[in-house]
Amino acid sequence: MCPGSMMLLLRCLCAFMLLLSVSGGKLPEAEVQIEVMHRPFLCHRKTKYGDMLLVHHEVYFENGTMLHASRNDGDKQPMWVTLGIRQVIVGWDKGLQNMCAGEKRKLIVPPELAYGKDGKGKIPPESTLTYIIEVLEIRNGPRSHESFQEMDLNDDWRLSKNEVKEYLRKEFERHGYPPNDTLHENMMEDIFEKEDKNKDGFISAREFTYKHDEL
Ligand SMILES: [Ca+2]
Numbered sequence: 497m498c499p500g501s502m503m504l505l506l507r508c509l510c511a512f513m514l515l516l517s518v519s520g521g522k523l524p525e526a527e528v529q530i531e532v533m534h535r536p537f538l539c540h541r542k543t544k545y546g547d548m549l550l551v552h553h554e555v556y557f558e559n560g561t562m563l564h565a566s567r568n569d570g571d572k573q574p575m576w577v578t579l580g581i582r583q584v585i586v587g588w589d590k591g592l593q594n595m596c597a598g599e600k601r602k603l604i605v606p607p608e609l610a611y612g613k614d615g616k617g618k619i620p621p622e623s624t625l626t627y628i629i630e631v632l633e634i635r636n637g638p639r640s641h642e643s644f645q646e647m648d649l650n651d652d653w654r655l656s657k658n659e660v661k662e663y664l665r666k667e668f669e670r671h672g673y674p675p676n677d678t679l680h681e682n683m684m685e686d687i688f689e690k691e692d693k694n695k696d697g698f699i700s701a702r703e704f705t706y707k708h709d710e711l
């Protein structure tokens with residue numbers, strides 16, 4: 497064997513070993529790859545769990561073929577989605593947080609966080625999907641007096657952490673999803689972070705209805 501090809505073989509071996517050590521035999525947890533394509537200069541608020549987002553989106557397969565573009569297909573209208581309740585794919589819930597109105601992102605979503613091993617409609621099993629998503633408008637999620645009363649299980653006019661967690665659990669159930677303690681815990685902490693203004697560990701009726709995010 498000539499020295500040149502020997503070197504090549506060694507390099508290949510090296511690269512192969514490196515690959516083995518990196519993958520380590522264990523599958524990494526699926527993540528959404530997020531690329532911010534445009535972020536407006538002015539950003540009054542950022543998206544969080546429970547918000548309603550008005551979005552336009554495009555979907556592409558891994559080979560670049562477009563599957564759907566909301567600006568061109570159907571009624572050409574953007575759609576409202578509620579973040580963090582798995583109304584859409586998990587990849588959206590994970591990838592559309594902390595966005596500004598007017599922001600545009602590219603999300604590369606692995607099948608585990610999209611339509612998985614079953615696929616859906618024109619989406620074959622195990623598809624990695626690329627989404628281009630533009631957030632046009634952000635609104636507070638539904639917040640009626642009724643929903644406060646529904647959440648306030650012991651009628652003391654304030655929401656405890658357990659009451660909020662219980663509410664999230666019921667919301668998940670209502671949308672047909674299995675309860676997920678870790679996720680509910682994280683969502684609850686996020687909600688308290690934003691809503692419990694005086695940090696007393698409860699969300700009062702006033703804190704609940706106060707529209708602090710309005711422009
Ligand atoms: Ca209560």
Ligand SMILES: [Ca+2]
Nearest residue numbers: 692696698700
């Ligand atoms: Ca409070």
